[in-house]
Amino acid sequence: MLRFESYARPETPEEAYELLRSDRLATVVGGMMWLRLADRTVPLGIDLSRCGLDRIEETPDAFVIGAMVTLGQLERHDALTRATAGVLREAVSGIVGTQFRNLATVGGSVYSRMGFSDVICALLALDTEVELVGAGRMPLIPFVERGAGRDVLTHVIVRKHPYRAAFASVRPAATDFSALNAAAGLWRGSWHVAVGARPQKAQALTGGERLPLREGFSPSELDAVLDATSDLAFGSDLRGSEEWRRAVAPELVRRALDAAQAKEA
Ligand SMILES: Cc1cc2nc3c(=O)[nH]c(=O)nc-3n(C[C@H](O)[C@H](O)[C@H](O)COP(=O)(O)OP(=O)(O)OC[C@H]3O[C@@H](n4cnc5c(N)ncnc54)[C@H](O)[C@@H]3O)c2cc1C
Incomplete structure (x- = not known):
């Protein structure tokens, strides 16, 4: 069981950050769905529920998603779903069940950078940034690759x-973790493909400074990306062997690309 020696509910993310800095064992509390599985005593729990981070705001050029927005809110937000061609709803709708998604948060999902995360994999296919008290704003890719210090994640943009x-x-069973996941997003004339649950954390494969895959790619350009997919680092765990992942990942990437191409621009 997880126990807290003391518990704070700060009013601002900055206050939460100060509390986090005050004790090296202090722990930020999101939806607590992951944290509660631990069996330990934490000297200070920092609950972000009063920090005003539970909204999805639409600005002229972005959707600004508060860290305490639940996966359920993300799934049900029609404007965000339309604007992202449904990719976030698709990624989230298979996670456990409705009650679970109404508690697990976007902040907890992104900050913890779990290998199996469907949320991170889908966000990597989009033009996504994260905002933290401490490290400031940065693109999602370096955050996923390198993480941040002991910061408070406030928004996903x-x-x-x-x-x-x-x-x-691919999931072994409906409510299980993904054994492998992939997402593809077309923006600025380039496909951004990510592959996750390898079982290591999701990796951006194409787009930006990575392997190019332009909008109207040729069969040979697609083959080069599928070859690069099978060259990614894969591993074995309870949900699949390294060989299985290496064999299936290119097909999953192809399916994500096909499904995205089939959607109207
Ligand atoms: C049984 C189970 C099944 C799951 N299945 C899936 C799945 O199929 N696909 C999937 O993508 N995910 C899955 N998840 C992960 C889940 O969706 C969440 O990502 C996870 O529970 C973390 O979110 P949370 O809000 O519960 O965070 P918490 O448990 O509260 O926190 C998780 C970690 O993040 C830190 N943290 C939380 N919020 C912040 C913040 N704003 N700033 C800084 N640090 C923060 C905490 O200190 C902690 O270290 C599963 C989780 C469980 C427990």
Whole structure:
């Protein structure tokens, strides 16, 4: 069981950050769905529920998602779903069940950078940034690759583009973790493909400074990306062997691309 020696409910993210800095064992509390599985005593729990981070705000050029927004809110937000070609809803709707998604948060999902995360995989296919008290604002890719210090994640920012995007995953059973997942998003004329649950954390494969995959890619350009997919680092765990993941990942990428292409621009 998880126990807290003391518990704070700060009014601002900055106050939460000061509390986090005050004790190296202090722990930020999101939806607590993951944290509660631990069996330990934490000297200070920092609950972000009063920090005003539970809203999705639409600005002229982005959707600004508060860290305490639940996966359920994300799933049900029609404007965000339309703007992202449904990729976030697709990624989230398979996670456990409705009650679970109404508690687990976007902040907890992104900050913990779990290998199996469907949320991170889908966000990597979009033009996404994160905002932290401490490290400030940065693109999602370096945050996922390197993490941040002991900071408070306040927002996930999804920039607006006329996206085409889709998510694909393989789960051993309906409510289990993904054994492998992939997402593809087209924006600024380039496909951004991510592959996760390898079982290591999701990796951006194409787009930006990575392997190019332009909008109207040729069969040979697609083959180069599928070859690069099978060259990614994969591992074995309870949900799949390294060989299985290496064999299936290119097909999953192809499915995500096909599904995204089939959507209207
Ligand atoms: C049984 C189970 C099944 C799951 N299945 C899936 C799945 O299929 N697909 C999937 O993508 N995910 C899955 N998850 C993960 C889940 O969706 C959440 O990502 C996870 O529970 C963390 O979110 P939370 O709000 O519960 O965070 P918490 O448990 O509260 O926190 C998790 C970690 O993040 C830190 N943290 C939380 N919020 C912040 C913040 N704003 N700033 C800084 N640090 C923060 C905490 O200190 C802690 O270290 C599963 C989790 C469980 C327990």
